[in-house]
Amino acid sequence: MKVGIIGAGTMGQGIAKAFAQVDGYEVMLCDIDQTFANNGLKKIAADYAKLVAKGKMEQEKVDSILSRIVAGLKEDFCADCDLIVEAAFEKMSVKQVAFTELDKLCKPDCIFASNTSSLSITEIGNGLSRPLIGMHFFNPADRMKLVEIIAGENTPAEMVEKIKEIAIELGKEPVQVNEAAGFVVNRILIPMINEAAFIYMEGVSNIAGIDTAMKLGANHPMGPLELGDFIGLDICLAIMDVLYHETGDSKYRACPTLRKMVRGGNLGRKTGRGFYVYKANGAKTPVDEL
DSSP, X not given: OEEEXXXXXXXXXXXXXXXXXXXXXXXXXXXXXXXXXXXXHHHHHHHHHHHHHTTSSOHHHHHHHHTTEEEEOHHHHSTTOSEEEEOOOSOHHHHHHHHHXXXXXXXTTOEEEEOOSSSOHHHHTTTOSSOEEEEEEOSSTTTOOEEEEEEOTTOOHXXXXXXXXXXXXXXOEEEEEESOTTTTHHHHHHHHHHHHHHHHHTTSSOHHHHHHHHHHHSOOSSOHHHHHHHHOHHHHHHHHHHXXXXXXXXXXXXXXXXXXXXXXXXXXXGGTBSSEEEOTTSOEEEGGGO
């Protein structure tokens, strides 16, 4: 099966690896610019090189995986794809434009899937000549087991079953979700991170205290503020805004501190600063201890 991945960022790279690690899949890693696509493939290769250096993978296996991935533009590679998985920026207009262009480019029996983390599958697919389905991977997509399978208003049952089968082939555990803002995981998880930001803003505890409390008191492997940094605070804010606007419920109001941090470009690990400041060696320091 030939799979087109739209978006060569962190999630696109992980999804590309998830498919390429399984025999029988060819992966087209695409972005709006050839350089972006090439950089995504280089990052994938660098990630595997680290695993080889640590003795966790054989070079022969890595070479086999990388041979199944090519990088480029959707215009060059997606016309004969059997499946498209869109992992573009989490904004409705961006996703709609991408699929409108793909609808004209791809063969009629190509399946369209979106990796959206919270947006309406029905709205993304509005106006397309074919149905759309949600195939939501979790970061790191090549290792995390869960894939949420989201049916929109016009998604046929047979498409849901087909995507479930593909997820299982990838070694994933698919969970079927009826369309709703945030789906399952992010409707529970992101408000928790948002609430932790409120607790910090209100001075109830400091950053390290909040994260330590949840790690030791709830047995979470990562505290909520550190997790927000890992996900990307811009992603967390975008999901909170979707939850708020879709439901109209004030309990989903984004924390002002979170919004201010995003406006300031302090998005977490990917920018080197969020609730923590991150060093190249992996060390981190809470910003309230600097």
